[in-house]
Amino acid sequence: MAAVDLKNLREMTDGDPEMEKELFAEFISSFENELAQLHASQADGASETWRRRAHALKGIAFNLGAMQLGNLCKRAQEAPQSNPETKAELLKRIGTEFEDVRSYLDELMAA
Amino acid sequence: MFPDIIERDAERRLISFLDHAGEDGRQWEAVHFERLELKRLAAGDDVLDSLLERLLDGTTGALTTAIVFKFEDGDVVIAWSAEGDEPCNALGGKLHERFSLPDGTSLGQHYDLPAERDPVRMLCYRKIARYTHRQVGEFEAAAKTRKERVCAEILIVEDQPFSRKLLEGMLERTYKVHAAGDAHSALELYWRHAPDVVLLDFELPDVDGDTLAGMMTALDPDCHIIMVTANSRRDAVASCRRNGVSGYILKPYSKQKIMQSIEELTQPHDQAS
Numbered sequence: 495m496a497a498v499d500l501k502n503l504r505e506m507t508d509g510d511p512e513m514e515k516e517l518f519a520e521f522i523s524s525f526e527n528e529l530a531q532l533h534a535s536q537a538d539g540a541s542e543t544w545r546r547r548a549h550a551l552k553g554i555a556f557n558l559g560a561m562q563l564g565n566l567c568k569r570a571q572e573a574p575q576s577n578p579e580t581k582a583e584l585l586k587r588i589g590t591e592f593e594d595v596r597s598y599l600d601e602l603m604a605a
Numbered sequence: 606m607f608p609d610i611i612e613r614d615a616e617r618r619l620i621s622f623l624d625h626a627g628e629d630g631r632q633w634e635a636v637h638f639e640r641l642e643l644k645r646l647a648a649g650d651d652v653l654d655s656l657l658e659r660l661l662d663g664t665t666g667a668l669t670t671a672i673v674f675k676f677e678d679g680d681v682v683i684a685w686s687a688e689g690d691e692p693c694n695a696l697g698g699k700l701h702e703r704f705s706l707p708d709g710t711s712l713g714q715h716y717d718l719p720a721e722r723d724p725v726r727m728l729c730y731r732k733i734a735r736y737t738h739r740q741v742g743e744f745e746a747a748a749k750t751r752k753e754r755v756c757a758e759i760l761i762v763e764d765q766p767f768s769r770k771l772l773e774g775m776l777e778r779t780y781k782v783h784a785a786g787d788a789h790s791a792l793e794l795y796w797r798h799a800p801d802v803v804l805l806d807f808e809l810p811d812v813d814g815d816t817l818a819g820m821m822t823a824l825d826p827d828c829h830i831i832m833v834t835a836n837s838r839r840d841a842v843a844s845c846r847r848n849g850v851s852g853y854i855l856k857p858y859s860k861q862k863i864m865q866s867i868e869e870l871t872q873p874h875d876q877a878s
Contacts, residue, residue: 502860506775520770550764553768556857557767557771557857557858564857
């Protein structure tokens with residue numbers, strides 16, 4: 495199964511390939527930036543920052559159509575008080591899923 | 606440029622005031638009666654009700670005590686804690702001692718609430734935005750053009766560049782679109798352009814979306830605001846409703862849902878033009 499369901503996004507862009515490429519690039523940049531901040535909040539134990547950053551990541555992922563990634567971010571958002579090990583595991587899973595999404599988008603952008 | 610409404614203002618002012626008042630009793634009286642006069646909150650007070658609802662429905666859980674103060678200029682400060690929590694009890698005592706009339710009448714109100722452990726917290730809230738005459742004048746001039754517009758104008762307030770671009774790309778084929786990544790920029794765009802509809806995210810870097818909605822409503826009681834957010838918490842939805850929000854769309858959204866919601870709010874305008 496593809497890491498991203500683009501049906502909804504393509505409705506929004508009316509299938510404009512140039513706009514899609516711009517959005518994919520913006521998605522990767524936005525997600526990377528927020529994910530770095532989520533990592534930082536895990537390191538310094540700031541639970542409210544963790545929740546807000548996970549919430550932002552969830553919104554970005556769902557808007558793209560990356561539902562699996564969005565669901566992982568939702569789990570992170572709902573567990574701001576988790577211990578460092580649990581957060582580290584969630585970060586690892588989000589990072590892995592994000593790489594799958596990125597590879598998928600890279601292929602589409604290269605086509 | 607920014608209306609004087611940021612939530613933490615009240616807390617800073619209160620702390621500064623308490624520190625200052627501790628040094629000089631006379632100065633306290635002068636400040637008390639001339640600048641920061643507190644009023645007793647009446648039962649059924651809208652501000653108090655909404656704040657307590659926000660506390661009780663929020664993520665903070667149940668509370669044991671809460672002390673509520675309302676400043677004459679609209680600021681509200683609430684301190685609350687679990688029973689036996691020394692810092693908050695000390696703060697509460699300090700507040701009660703300071704904010705009382707010579708006859709001993711307390712100007713704050715103390716509530717006993719259901720017991721459960723909770724950390725010490727303070728919530729500070731300023732209800733009413735104050736705009737400058739220039740900002741109001743600019744907004745009124747822009748609002749007069751609404752009936753003459755060829756197409757409706759939409760303001761997108763979304764801090765995530767990806768989500769913002771997605772909405773912009775979708776809407777600019779049909780509407781004139783303005784976009785902002787924070788509340789500060791959004792308000793400036795609002796009073797300059799008087800948009801017909803605002804699509805507003807809840808979590809913004811400077812002010813939460815419900816507060817921003819209240820600030821827009823204070824300037825323009827007829828504004829149309831649709832929340833577009835992944836936040837489905839009951840207290841967030843209730844707060845948005847209290848702050849004049851017309852609709853609530855959860856992410857992930859569809860194009861149809863967004864367009865339909867805008868059309869419902871702009872239809873009279875389109876028909877008239």
